[in-house]
Amino acid sequence: MKLTEDQKQTLLKRVKELAGSPHKCALCASDEWLVSDIVFQLTEFIDGSFMLVGGAVIPVIPMTCAKCANTLLLNAVTLGIVEPGQPEPETSPASAPADAETPETKQ
Numbered sequence: 889m890k891l892t893e894d895q896k897q898t899l900l901k902r903v904k905e906l907a908g909s910p911h912k913c914a915l916c917a918s919d920e921w922l923v924s925d926i927v928f929q930l931t932e933f934i935d936g937s938f939m940l941v942g943g944a945v946i947p948v949i950p951m952t953c954a955k956c957a958n959t960l961l962l963n964a965v966t967l968g969i970v971e972p973g974q975p976e977p978e979t980s981p982a983s984a985p986a987d988a989e990t991p992e993t994k995q
């Protein structure tokens with residue numbers, strides 16, 4: 889899912905609020921980050937099955953260090969970018985709402 893201009897502004901504002909500025913990379917200490925304008929999704933691993941039906945889904949926005957490529961995955965629901973349970977175009981209707989727990993992204 890591509891972010892709208894409003895969603896991009898909200899994302900950048902929330903990242904600055906939460907991470908501070910400049911936020912240094914945990915691996916190389918660079919403070920140059922590339923924030924994706926596309927929402928990806930993590931899907932639940934179910935016994936080695938690659939079928940995309942059922943299971944939990946977490947919408948995430950990658951934030952990548954421009955120097956070393958260390959990548960943080962920001963939970964789009966927790967950031968207020970995506971509404972919990974908002975359907976994704978490519979997602980099966982059988983998929984669970986995107987309200988799973990937030991992965992730890994601070995370092």
Ligand SMILES: [Zn+2]
Nearest residue numbers: 913916953956
């Ligand atoms: Zn880095």
